[in-house]
Amino acid sequence: MSALFKQLESTNRDDTLPSTSDLLDAVKYNEQGLIPAIAQQFDSGEVLMMAWMNREALEETLRTDRVCYYSRSRGKLWRKGESSGQQQQLKSATLDCDGDTLLLQVEQTGPACHTGRRSCFYVAITPTHAHITSEPLIDPAELYGQRS
Template sequence: MSGLFHDLERSSSGAPVAIDDLLMAARWNADGLIPAIAQQHDSGEVLMMAWMNRAALEETLATGRVCYWSRSRQAFWRKGETSGQQQHLVEARLDCDGDTVLLKVDQSGPACHTGRRHCFYLRLTPEFGEVDSEPLIPPDTLYGQKR
């Protein structure tokens, strides 16, 4: 763990820390990415998990519109660019180790590319998995084409 995050364990509430220092000390993976969990700010519903690089996180903090890094496209992914289902940042947090970001967002419509409200629609048991929700919007309607 970074010395900065270790020092923050003993800090009092309200102690300011420069954002650049936090981002420098954050634990980015070998590809320069950090996991980001999106949570609906008012209900606490966990919507999705995606990846951010430093530039995506900085853009998100600066603009209030959530931007991720798409590993498959190797490009920025501004949530809602193609579907219109945007995420607007309400609050961002780093965890105690500096290796995960929590984004409290205001999600318009479905967060999942399947058209469901959230990406965690597969409930697991020891015996099987079960789809537990229907799409709010069919994916073909959401994106205007077959995926």
């Protein structure tokens, strides 16, 4: 944990905080320069997805209020909804106490998952079996314009 996040442990609501730039300098990015970002529907609390952000994606998200992630498979910024139209508008962003995980409160347009489901978390598991908890809202082929 960085010294800055250790210092924040004893900081109160009314205390003066460091600048956003200083906080982002102190974030604990992984070896690839990424931080996990959990997207949660702001009004219902539903956990929608987890993706990765680098500093550039996080700064763009904060600047534009439109959520932007870093696509590890494509090796570039991924603006949520750029191909599906299913955007996320940022309502708030918070770092955890260690500065190594981000929680995004968002307003999700339609499904958040590439499978066409509202949430990426739809495979429930128990000690003996697994089951699907939701059906797609939109056929993924339709969502990504792959219909002929």
